[in-house]
Amino acid sequence: MTNRTVRRAVATLATVAVAAALTGGATVPAQAFKLGMAVGGLPALDWMKAQGDVANALAKRRGWDYVELSNNNDAATAVKNADIFIQDKVDAVIEFNGQPSVNPVLAQKLGAAHIPVVTYDIAQKGFYFVGIDNQAAGIAGGKALGEIAKAKWNCQPDLVLSSEGAGAGIVNTWRTGGMRDGLKQVCPDIPADKWISFEGNGQAAVALPAARDVLAAHPDAKKILVVGLNDGGVLGAIQAAEQLGRADDIIGWGQDGSYITGNNVDPHLAGSVFYFLEGYAVYALRDVIDKIAAGNPPPMKDDAGDPASRVEPCPVSAAEAAKIPDMPERVKQLLAAPAGTTEYELFCPKKG
Amino acid sequence: MSDVATSAPTSSAGRGSLGASLPAGSGTAIVLLGAWLLLIVVSGLHRGDFLSHQTLLAVTFTMAVTGVLAVAQALVGISGGILDLSQPTSLILSAAVVSHYLEAGMPVPVAVLLGIAVGAAWGLFNAVVIVVGKLNPIIVTLGTNFIGQAVMLLVYQNAQAPISSPLTAFGQSYFLGLPNIWWPMVILVLVVGYLLPRTRYGRHAIAVGGNRFAAQARGISLKKTRYAIFTISGGIVGAAGVLFAASSGPFGPSAGSTYQLPVIAAVILAGVSLAGGRGSIWMILLSIGFLSTVPTSLVFFGFSSNWQAVFQGLVLIVAVAIDGWRAKRLQR
Numbered sequence: 154m155t156n157r158t159v160r161r162a163v164a165t166l167a168t169v170a171v172a173a174a175l176t177g178g179a180t181v182p183a184q185a186f187k188l189g190m191a192v193g194g195l196p197a198l199d200w201m202k203a204q205g206d207v208a209n210a211l212a213k214r215r216g217w218d219y220v221e222l223s224n225n226n227d228a229a230t231a232v233k234n235a236d237i238f239i240q241d242k243v244d245a246v247i248e249f250n251g252q253p254s255v256n257p258v259l260a261q262k263l264g265a266a267h268i269p270v271v272t273y274d275i276a277q278k279g280f281y282f283v284g285i286d287n288q289a290a291g292i293a294g295g296k297a298l299g300e301i302a303k304a305k306w307n308c309q310p311d312l313v314l315s316s317e318g319a320g321a322g323i324v325n326t327w328r329t330g331g332m333r334d335g336l337k338q339v340c341p342d343i344p345a346d347k348w349i350s351f352e353g354n355g356q357a358a359v360a361l362p363a364a365r366d367v368l369a370a371h372p373d374a375k376k377i378l379v380v381g382l383n384d385g386g387v388l389g390a391i392q393a394a395e396q397l398g399r400a401d402d403i404i405g406w407g408q409d410g411s412y413i414t415g416n417n418v419d420p421h422l423a424g425s426v427f428y429f430l431e432g433y434a435v436y437a438l439r440d441v442i443d444k445i446a447a448g449n450p451p452p453m454k455d456d457a458g459d460p461a462s463r464v465e466p467c468p469v470s471a472a473e474a475a476k477i478p479d480m481p482e483r484v485k486q487l488l489a490a491p492a493g494t495t496e497y498e499l500f501c502p503k504k505g
Numbered sequence: 506m507s508d509v510a511t512s513a514p515t516s517s518a519g520r521g522s523l524g525a526s527l528p529a530g531s532g533t534a535i536v537l538l539g540a541w542l543l544l545i546v547v548s549g550l551h552r553g554d555f556l557s558h559q560t561l562l563a564v565t566f567t568m569a570v571t572g573v574l575a576v577a578q579a580l581v582g583i584s585g586g587i588l589d590l591s592q593p594t595s596l597i598l599s600a601a602v603v604s605h606y607l608e609a610g611m612p613v614p615v616a617v618l619l620g621i622a623v624g625a626a627w628g629l630f631n632a633v634v635i636v637v638g639k640l641n642p643i644i645v646t647l648g649t650n651f652i653g654q655a656v657m658l659l660v661y662q663n664a665q666a667p668i669s670s671p672l673t674a675f676g677q678s679y680f681l682g683l684p685n686i687w688w689p690m691v692i693l694v695l696v697v698g699y700l701l702p703r704t705r706y707g708r709h710a711i712a713v714g715g716n717r718f719a720a721q722a723r724g725i726s727l728k729k730t731r732y733a734i735f736t737i738s739g740g741i742v743g744a745a746g747v748l749f750a751a752s753s754g755p756f757g758p759s760a761g762s763t764y765q766l767p768v769i770a771a772v773i774l775a776g777v778s779l780a781g782g783r784g785s786i787w788m789i790l791l792s793i794g795f796l797s798t799v800p801t802s803l804v805f806f807g808f809s810s811n812w813q814a815v816f817q818g819l820v821l822i823v824a825v826a827i828d829g830w831r832a833k834r835l836q837r
């Protein structure tokens with residue numbers, strides 16, 4: 154060993170010693186876990202913004218860094234956001250992407266960067282699925298409507314309308330078909346020729362004229378039930394009956410709770426099924442991201458039928474819906490509740 | 506009939522004795538009326554309960570908003586503006602404004618006037634872009650329709666006139682056994698159909714649509730006519746928005762798109778030339794009546810509602826073919 158080498162070794166040791174003295178001998182703290190959240194980005198949908206607010210609050214409570222980007226309901230923006238998450242070196246991402254056509258691209262990019270992703274309600278291979286059990290939601294709504302039909306018409310309706318939304322694909326099959334299944338569980342003897350489907354596209358404005366024609370073609374039907382993809386599709390059929398002077402002949406039960414609260418509820422919409430979309434982050438963090446942050450990622454469950462975390466549907470009558478707080482109040486109470494508590498547990502009147 | 510034309514010959518000379526004895530446009534009326542009656546008779550024979558008050562209500566409710574939109578579209582077409590493809594946006598924008606202000610507690614007449622004014626403003630906006638930019642109306646309105654819908658998507662998800670509002674009660678009630686909202690459509694068709702060929706501004710619109718160079722040579726301002734027609738047409742779409750808000754329940758920004766196809770088909774079937782200068786507003790009553798009966802009839806024949814778009818598309822193709830055939834015949 155030469156003198157020069159010895160001098161270098163001594164200098165290095167001295168530098169390390171000084172650095173250790175300055176830091177008090179402590180190790181450099183590990184970087185905080187960083188959660189990325191891509192919100193849907195339709196400003197008019199309050200629950201989309203609330204999804205981000207809840208995720209932010211829960212992440213901060215855990216001492217995590219939180220990065221929120223808006224997908225602006227736009228496919229190209231969703232892809233750009235994935236790139237930003239990768240550059241920002243987030244440790245996990247929650248996606249609510251209303252443009253699922255680019256989900257394979259997001260999966261490829263984020264997968265290559267080894268960033269685990271939770272997706273809300275829209276399944277994508279390689280993403281942890283957190284969302285509603287649409288089939289269960291449909292069955293719950295159908296059973297609730299069946300109980301009304303049993304009490305009021307002894308399970309003998311003249312007509313059962315299904316306001317389909319074929320564009321929603323399997324979700325329509327689960328929800329609308331599930332409602333029919335639930336109704337059959339309570340009223341198993343409704344003849345096959347009483348069941349009529351029409352395309353409502355999940356919109357009252359589309360469902361209304363289609364249902365109007367169906368009702369005109371069944372002028373003698375006096376006891377009419379309506380199920381459908383969502384509240385809007387069911388409401389279209391109810392309003393068609395109102396236009397034809399048959400408002401008191403029809404009872405509907407919707408899905409998603411869009412039109413069952415507030416001061417503009419149609420009296421013939423008997424109930425709906427709440428999903429409490431704004432509170433999904435509780436499920437995502439509790440069942441997936443907490444485990445990833447702890448270095449113990451859960452097994453991949455990317456199938457809506459076998460999700461990483463299942464959101465419980467909450468069927469409510471119109472009277473019960475009137476007692477459920479509005480969304481800002483629900484968020485407030487959710488964040489004040491013990492960790493892991495869901496809105497279903499807090500607000501659903503009929504917990505399973 | 507009030508079939509009007511400037512550049513195209515309206516004489517029926519040389520068309521045979523029947524053509525010579527009937528006023529211009531009668532052929533279209535006879536064909537439309539015949540097709541409509543045939544549809545009603547065949548549907549009635551297939552199922553006797555087709556001929557019921559319920560069917561009448563279903564058809565007339567369908568006719569109401571579509572008919573008003575068709576009048577607005579026909580004005581644009583006759584004046585040489587080809588088509589206003591932004592009607593879906595204008596319709597929903599007006600309906601959303603009416604619903605919003607009713608929700609805010611504004612008196613119904615004020616909210617209704619605001620809805621019509623918004624439609625007129627939208628039409629004027631289209632005219633400014635078309636005239637100042639010297640652009641093709643069909644491309645401009647296609648673009649403004651996309652822009653309008655995108656902006657509305659950013660601003661709101663759903664609108665609905667309050668259930669307790671007098672406007673909603675009006676939209677769900679009847680007069681003389683027919684929907685309240687059907688009557689304004691009929692009155693509009695009759696009034697506009699009467700005034701168009703009988704007023705100075707109406708004749709200017711027809712002249713510009715028929716041959717704009719000849720019209721300019723006669724001192725008619727193409728720009729002023731464009732501004733006037735698009736603004737009036739927009740106001741009529743605004744009125745359709747009011748009727749839509751009164752009768753539709755909750756609606757989203759894209760809810761108006763379902764009207765585009767039947768409105769265009771109705772206008773062409775009514776004999777309004779896409780080349781401009783020719784067409785009868787009164788004939789819209791027949792074309793809208795026929796087209797509004799088709800979906801109800803299909804359901805009575807057991808077709809699902811999914812088939813309606815197929816038939817509407819077919820009718821549109823047939824109507825465009827007829828329009829092309831008419832144009833060629835007139836050129837000869």
